[in-house]
Amino acid sequence: MKIFKNKKTLIKKLNGDQNLSFIPTMGALHKGHLSLIKKAKKKRFKTLVSVFINPKQFERKQDFKRYPKNLRKDIQILKKEKIDYLFIPKFKDIFSFKCQNKVFLSNFSNKLCGKFRTGHFKGVLEVVSRFLEIIKPKYIYLGVKDFQQLVLISEHIKKRRLKTKVISCKTIREKNGLAISSRNKLLKTNEKKIAIKTINFLKNRKKKIVLKDINSITNRLLNFGVTKIDYIKIMDIKKLKYENKVKKNCNIFIAFSVNKIRLIDNF
Numbered sequence: 001m002k003i004f005k006n007k008k009t010l011i012k013k014l015n016g017d018q019n020l021s022f023i024p025t026m027g028a029l030h031k032g033h034l035s036l037i038k039k040a041k042k043k044r045f046k047t048l049v050s051v052f053i054n055p056k057q058f059e060r061k062q063d064f065k066r067y068p069k070n071l072r073k074d075i076q077i078l079k080k081e082k083i084d085y086l087f088i089p090k091f092k093d094i095f096s097f098k099c100q101n102k103v104f105l106s107n108f109s110n111k112l113c114g115k116f117r118t119g120h121f122k123g124v125l126e127v128v129s130r131f132l133e134i135i136k137p138k139y140i141y142l143g144v145k146d147f148q149q150l151v152l153i154s155e156h157i158k159k160r161r162l163k164t165k166v167i168s169c170k171t172i173r174e175k176n177g178l179a180i181s182s183r184n185k186l187l188k189t190n191e192k193k194i195a196i197k198t199i200n201f202l203k204n205r206k207k208k209i210v211l212k213d214i215n216s217i218t219n220r221l222l223n224f225g226v227t228k229i230d231y232i233k234i235m236d237i238k239k240l241k242y243e244n245k246v247k248k249n250c251n252i253f254i255a256f257s258v259n260k261i262r263l264i265d266n267f
């Protein structure tokens, strides 16, 4: 595995090689990331993982500061996975050049988390579009857990006619049902129990959930100890439209906080 700490040396090494599978991450790697890497490794192409905590996608400095970091362990994990290239850029590597393609942020960015995290998706697209310009990968691997991010990145790629293909990867869960996320590391034992109870409560009732019950479900979850619920929505994942009952192609989307830790999921 070759490690690149700046854009120049990476570009020199890649030398226009576009047969690359790209897995963007913010580090604190877990089984979710590993499943993306393993899926990418099944293709013949070289794998490039980036580790960069993008300050532009955090609305609050505090959230950015306490985002879990463990670069030394991340490097060990990636070496073991035998990825080809690891890119650990600095802020200026990503944000100091003039981008060719303006970020395209579709109206879907105003739904779900977009209503609660002002500027978040713009920040995500700013970094991803720049990575795509630097690396020009054949494939980018993204998890369905961050469904809205996956859709918005796909829409940007389509609108700007980039050649990169998006490969969506299924959500990896702990045995207890909780979707694996870097933020889980911030949960104390009791907070984690509340998160697990919340997800399983919704998953077990998924088919029966109708719009008019969402208020009572919200109260139930608050009673479990959830601190705040940003939204619980039923959405058709093909049409990207809210629905009032769970039909074909519908998922339940939730964003909630236990104390200060905000989690999202969809199933």
Ligand code: PAF
Pocket: 024, 025, 026, 052, 054, 057, 124, 127, 128, 146, 149
């Ligand atoms: O999903 C993430 O970890 C980040 O949003 C991403 C795609 C690496 C961009 O910073």
